Amino acid sequence: MGTWDVGPFDNDTAADFCGGLDDAAAEEREGLVRAAFTSVIDTEGYLDACEAEAAVAAAALVAAQCPGGDPAYSAYAPGEPLPDLTGLREPAVRAVDRVVTEPSELLELWEESDAAPWHAVIRGLRSALLSSATG
Template sequence: MGTWDIGPFDNDTAADFCGDLDEAPAGRREGIIRDALTRVIGAAGCLEAPESEEAVAAAALVAAQCPGGEPAHPVYGPEEPLPDLTGLRDLALRALDRVVTDPSELMDLWTESDGGPWQAAIDRLRNTLLPRPPGERLPLG
């Protein structure tokens, strides 16, 4: 099926990644997420779409545990519990920055097909992952 929507879990690669998380022992899940994020940060040359899709899903799992974060997709996200991932916020931000920096196959694919909504979804993830100053309140509704 490939990609069916703009969300971080709305593609086969991300759904498979979440399935792999579910099959992994509980103690390995954070490492799998960390690896998906670091793999794209360190990528030289053109970043391939599958690695980017995994990194976006991993970043979304981190963001889901942050204040204001949206939960993982109820069907395509992981079903098994995840450890506290909030310590990976900076890594997730850096991974998202790399996904939207040339050369990036996923960014190119979305740019070719009106990537505005996809870019807005990435921006929402980034905003959720950004640390908030002490005492700052999230907007209501």
């Protein structure tokens, strides 16, 4: 696992996902974010870490546009403008919930180390997504 830290953009897959958003035409970016969620939500069996990492990064991009969400400040976050993604809060929450539900490779990998900081990041994302959805 090419993980550097606990942040949503702190792994190779997230950096590649964000680079793909930058490379995509502006009108395709929302669809790519939605696809990252759909891929994870539709997985009934074992969830691959790469899919989960992309979904967490995508959720962080949505949360960054929500009140109370942390800005997507990272050298690996997209540099190109993103459309309004706040309409994707519900699938973002569903995807994050799936990432932390067994069977999930990313969850297993974090549970093998000190998972508390990573879980705190996930709770923060979820909180920002939910508070804006209900507020």
